[in-house]
Amino acid sequence: xxxxxxxxxxxxxxxxxxxxxxxxxxxxxxxxxxxxxxxxxxxxxxxxxxxxxxxxxxxxxxxxxxxxxxxxxxxxxxxxxxxxxxxxxxxxxxxxxxxxxxxxxxxxxxxxxxxxxxxxxxxxxxxxxxxxxxxxxxxxxxxxxxxxxxxxxxxxxxxxxxxxxxxxxxxxxxxxxxxxxxxxxxxxxxxxxxxxxxxxxxxxxxxxxxxxxxxxxxxxxxxxxxxxxxxxxxxxxxxxxxxxxxxxxxxxxxxxxxxxxxxxxxxxxxxxxxxxxxxxxxxxxxxxxxxxxxxxxxxxxxxxxxxxxxxxxxxxxxxxxxxxxxx
Ligand code: HEM
Ligand SMILES: *[C@@H]1O[C@H](CO)[C@@H](O)[C@H](O)[C@H]1NC(C)=O
Ligand SMILES: *[C@@H]1O[C@H](CO)[C@@H](O)[C@H](O)[C@H]1NC(C)=O
Numbered sequence: 001x002x003x004x005x006x007x008x009x010x011x012x013x014x015x016x017x018x019x020x021x022x023x024x025x026x027x028x029x030x031x032x033x034x035x036x037x038x039x040x041x042x043x044x045x046x047x048x049x050x051x052x053x054x055x056x057x058x059x060x061x062x063x064x065x066x067x068x069x070x071x072x073x074x075x076x077x078x079x080x081x082x083x084x085x086x087x088x089x090x091x092x093x094x095x096x097x098x099x100x101x102x103x104x105x106x107x108x109x110x111x112x113x114x115x116x117x118x119x120x121x122x123x124x125x126x127x128x129x130x131x132x133x134x135x136x137x138x139x140x141x142x143x144x145x146x147x148x149x150x151x152x153x154x155x156x157x158x159x160x161x162x163x164x165x166x167x168x169x170x171x172x173x174x175x176x177x178x179x180x181x182x183x184x185x186x187x188x189x190x191x192x193x194x195x196x197x198x199x200x201x202x203x204x205x206x207x208x209x210x211x212x213x214x215x216x217x218x219x220x221x222x223x224x225x226x227x228x229x230x231x232x233x234x235x236x237x238x239x240x241x242x243x244x245x246x247x248x249x250x251x252x253x254x255x256x257x258x259x260x261x262x263x264x265x266x267x268x269x270x271x272x273x274x275x276x277x278x279x280x281x282x283x284x285x286x287x288x289x290x291x292x293x294x295x296x297x298x299x300x301x302x303x304x305x306x307x308x309x310x311x312x313x314x315x316x317x318x319x320x321x322x323x324x325x326x327x
Pocket of ligand 2: 169170171172
């Protein structure tokens with residue numbers, strides 16, 4: 001007995017629904033259209049104000065979204081304060097003191113609570129702020145699917161096991177991103193976020209002074225650049241606030257120069273330069289270095305995908321009233 005036409009249509013719809021990737025299905029474009037139509041405008045205004053006062057903050061919001069999503073999913077756990085019994089993600093040496101901008105998220109949240117009480121999650125605020133920061137820096141804008149809910153747990157230990165360190169090689173980076181459902185190509189694309197911002201000298205001191213038993217400085221680093229870095233990051237300096245730009249040619253502009261640097265051995269971290277260590281990833285680096293349009297477009301797509309990692313939706317989790325404390 002064959003299928004009737006109407007059965008076939010129903011079957012096609014059911015199969016079609018099954019094929020929508022799990023994470024993709026849960027967030028929605030225009031999630032706050034009815035419940036808080038001004039949500040994205042409020043976030044955009046506060047981020048714009050913050051970045052206007054301190055252009056370095058754009059990099060922080062992009063990194064904040066990454067560090068939120070890779071640890072327990074994009075659930076706003078990066079924003080939770082430590083308590084007497086628990087040291088939170090934000091107090092990990094990976095995030096503190098380098099990650100800033102929490103006060104700007106608070107400003108947005110305060111206005112959102114006044115406008116639409118208990119509706120807009122802290123996790124969504126971070127996702128919007130990351131997108132707005134990319135746009136303010138010259139990257140492409142993109143629609144952010146929303147509806148993330150906030151988690152209630154934030155543990156320092158999980159930052160060490162989930163965030164890749166700057167010493168990772170290509171295999172390790174690829175594995176780290178694969179464990180979050182991201183491809184190697186997306187890893188190479190998202191690393192392009194290092195077109196923005198700065199690094200503390202502490203993050204590169206081993207590469208400059210303590211590389212391995214035969215070479216104190218990583219010999220794969222361009223010699224002129226390593227001399228410059230050693231000048232800016234003196235060995236044994238006790239000044240923990242010393243920083244260098246990750247993409248010296250244009251640290252506040254979202255462009256392709258991060259990839260151009262890699263072509264001439266000027267990636268700041270071993271994890272950056274590692275993208276040149278296989279033919280496939282090196283080809284992607286070369287493409288992005290001259291095709292800025294393609295880089296910006298792929299970056300926007302990869303950010304949307306990263307924003308789906310481990311999200312809490314529906315009635316799971318909560319809408320935190322203060323992003324720094326669980327309800
Ligand atoms: C691929 C693996 C990655 C590694 C190993 C890595 C590592 C690092 C390190 C060590 C720093 C410097 C922190 C400091 O000392 O101040 C940094 C900064 C930064 N990272 Fe990454 N990162 C990676 C991927 C990403 C991704 C996927 C994004 C976002 C999509 C991102 C965005 C940023 C930004 C914007 C900064 C500059 C922060 C600032 O100026 O305050 N990173 N990263
Ligand atoms: C990457 O690092 C891991 C762990 O140290 C090591 O086992 C592996 O051989 C390295 N891979 C490459 C391609 O260097
Ligand atoms: C030190 O690093 C260089 C450059 O990566 C490498 O050629 C050399 O084999 C390494 N030496 C040791 C002992 O690991």
